[in-house]
Amino acid sequence: MxxxxxxxxxxxxxxxxxxxxxxxxxxxxxxxxxxxxxxxxxxxxxxxxxxxxxxxxxxxxxxxxxxxxxELKGVEYKKKGSAVIVSAAAGELWDELVASAVERGLYGIENLSAIPGTVGAAPVQNIGAYGMDVSSSVYKVRAFDRKTMKYVELSNEECCFAYRDSLFLQDRRRYIITRVDFKLTTKGKVNIKYKDVAAYFASRKPPMSEPTLSDVRDAVIDIRWNKLPDWKKWGTAGSFFKNPLVSGRKFKQLQKKYPGIVGYPEPDGRVKVALGWVLDNICEVKGLCHDGAAVYEKQALVIVAKPGAKAGEVVNLAKELMKRVKEKTGIQITGEVEWVN
Ligand SMILES: Cc1cc2nc3c(=O)[nH]c(=O)nc-3n(C[C@H](O)[C@H](O)[C@H](O)COP(=O)(O)OP(=O)(O)OC[C@H]3O[C@@H](n4cnc5c(N)ncnc54)[C@H](O)[C@@H]3O)c2cc1C
CATH class of the missing domain: 3.30.43.10 (Uridine Diphospho-n-acetylenolpyruvylglucosamine Reductase, domain 2)
Incomplete structure (x- = not known):
């Protein structure tokens, strides 16, 4: 090394x-x-x-x-009853793993197609998209514990997963993930309840009522291409902020003021507010830019950077968005993207 x-x-x-x-x-x-x-x-x-x-x-x-x-590589598949344990090294590309699981007819991560990055980072912020979070498939995580200087194996429960959160963010920098085991199944059912995915299949001609696993992967990729910037052309890290969680009472207050506001109830009674809607409709950020950094025209949660842009330009734009959301809704939003300095 x-x-x-x-x-x-x-x-x-x-x-x-x-x-x-x-x-x-x-x-x-x-x-x-x-x-x-x-x-x-x-x-x-x-x-x-x-x-x-x-x-x-x-x-x-x-x-x-x-x-x-x-850069650790390697993937193994082991049968366990009707489930298959997919054990992937942390340096494998996430979307390659999803593609190969779908090809093998394994259900459980297909809605997470086309998310950039590595397998090892997937549990860190509990990646999620289109009605699915990776925590629902993580079986165990192998990591180097910098506190004890030993390798440990953590069960799903021990990973303390929550919305865009996990033990690996709560105890930041303590664990270095080297391998993740996922529990997938050959006897699953596709999950097409999420609004954009349901609309996609309903709009096919003729409408598709029973899409296959690979139809779902293709649909998610198609939806993403139409909504997100091509990260090979634009500088971006996808959604810059997390959707904020507010109390049910706070959400009702916001609904009174902004009747169209979109929110998703959480099991604990809180409501996850669709921040993209807030930015677009309340904060009017469409077209907003700061030097080389701009709000992406098709999705206000995403910040894009022109070639040569500086980190400071992205930070200034992010601060402006945070200020506007706070002024209009009283909500203090937090970043999803990690600032490294
Ligand atoms: C266009 C675009 C679309 C995106 N869409 C989504 C989406 O739909 N849903 C979603 O959840 N995310 C999305 N993201 C964010 C991102 O792809 C994910 O968070 C991804 O998991 C990051 O992986 P990475 O390997 O690039 O991690 P990095 O960016 O390299 O690191 C992210 C964090 O994880 C830590 N980390 C990385 N590897 C390890 C490891 N092996 N052990 C311990 N810590 C580690 C890093 O220290 C850092 O804190 C998107 C990003 C882009 C650019």
């Missing part, structure tokens, strides 16, 4: 923004990861774990510590 110095980080992120890492290494095995952590500890360096760089915004000044890029 080679530790490199002053490596420009922008090239490793979908925002294509960011200064250099003081130290940088690729790790391809668990042993290399342990060596990298030891190097960092010995030299009293801060660490940052990088996957596909699709949920981070790196400062223009770069990162003064050690960036460990996870």
């Amino acid at each position: 080679k530790i490199q110095e002053n490596i420009s980080l922008g090239q490793y992120t979908t925002f294509q923004i960011g200064g250099p890492a003081r130290f940088f290494c690729n790790v391809t095995t668990e042993d290399e990861l342990a060596q990298a952590v030891k190097f960092g500890k010995k030299n009293r360096l801060r660490f940052f774990i990088l996957g596909g760089g699709s949920n981070v915004l790196i400062s223009d000044e770069g990162y003064p510590g050690l960036v460990i890029k996870i």
